[in-house]
Amino acid sequence: MVRIAVFASGRGSNFSAIARAVKSGRIKASLTLLVCDTAGAGVLAKAKRAAVKTVLVKREDFPAKKDFEAQIIRHLEEEKIDLIAMAGFMRILSPEFVGRFKDKIINIHPALLPAFKGGHAIKDAFDYGVKVTGVTVHFVDEKMDHGPIILQEEVEIKQGDTLESLEERIHKIEHKLYPKAISLFIEGKLKIEGRKVK
Ligand code: GRF
Numbered sequence: 001m002v003r004i005a006v007f008a009s010g011r012g013s014n015f016s017a018i019a020r021a022v023k024s025g026r027i028k029a030s031l032t033l034l035v036c037d038t039a040g041a042g043v044l045a046k047a048k049r050a051a052v053k054t055v056l057v058k059r060e061d062f063p064a065k066k067d068f069e070a071q072i073i074r075h076l077e078e079e080k081i082d083l084i085a086m087a088g089f090m091r092i093l094s095p096e097f098v099g100r101f102k103d104k105i106i107n108i109h110p111a112l113l114p115a116f117k118g119g120h121a122i123k124d125a126f127d128y129g130v131k132v133t134g135v136t137v138h139f140v141d142e143k144m145d146h147g148p149i150i151l152q153e154e155v156e157i158k159q160g161d162t163l164e165s166l167e168e169r170i171h172k173i174e175h176k177l178y179p180k181a182i183s184l185f186i187e188g189k190l191k192i193e194g195r196k197v198k
Pocket of ligand 1: 008010011012013014015087088089108109110174
């Protein structure tokens with residue numbers, strides 16, 4: 001059974017979507033661990049409710065980024081994690097970390113990459129006035145919001161949309177798309193440059 005760790009810093013709606021999909025059997029895996037770097041983040045309460053083991057690893061408790069990541073790696077090794085699903089973890093992992101878990105880290109981004117990278121993608125797309133934005137799930141490499149794309153889905157920006165109404169539609173798609181991408185990984189259906197992963 002594939003053992004999943006979700007990395008999240010925020011409210012955790014994607015964590016909950018993954019937890020629901022695991023519980024209902026749509027994702028045939030174990031949601032083994034939540035790694036969170038932010039005390040008081042909404043995702044912590046959600047993990048507690050879902051009875052998922054949580055570790056809070058705060059960057060400020062470590063002298064250097066490599067020590068912070070080493071602590072996270074210790075937890076991942078202890079729990080024998082096979083797949084890391086980033087869901088609003090607001091940090092860029094070092095090339096060493098990414099190399100250590102090569103082809104085993106995926107991320108969800110609320111825009112159609114490579115457009116609108118960064119932490120305010122929905123607002124940036126809305127403010128730019130694009131007619132179509134969307135959601136991307138991709139493998140993580142050393143660069144921010146970058147790496148081989150697994151799934152994308154378009155979201156139209158309609159006349160009369162507000163930032164809030166757009167956010168709501170995008171999150172709804174995220175909650176469907178992320179479990180689907182995770183299932184594809186688990187079923188061994190994903191390839192990177194022709195090479196099978198998992
Ligand atoms: C999502 O929009 C995700 O695409 C982005 O961060 C947000 C996390 O939201 N990477 P939540 O914490 O899962 O509700």
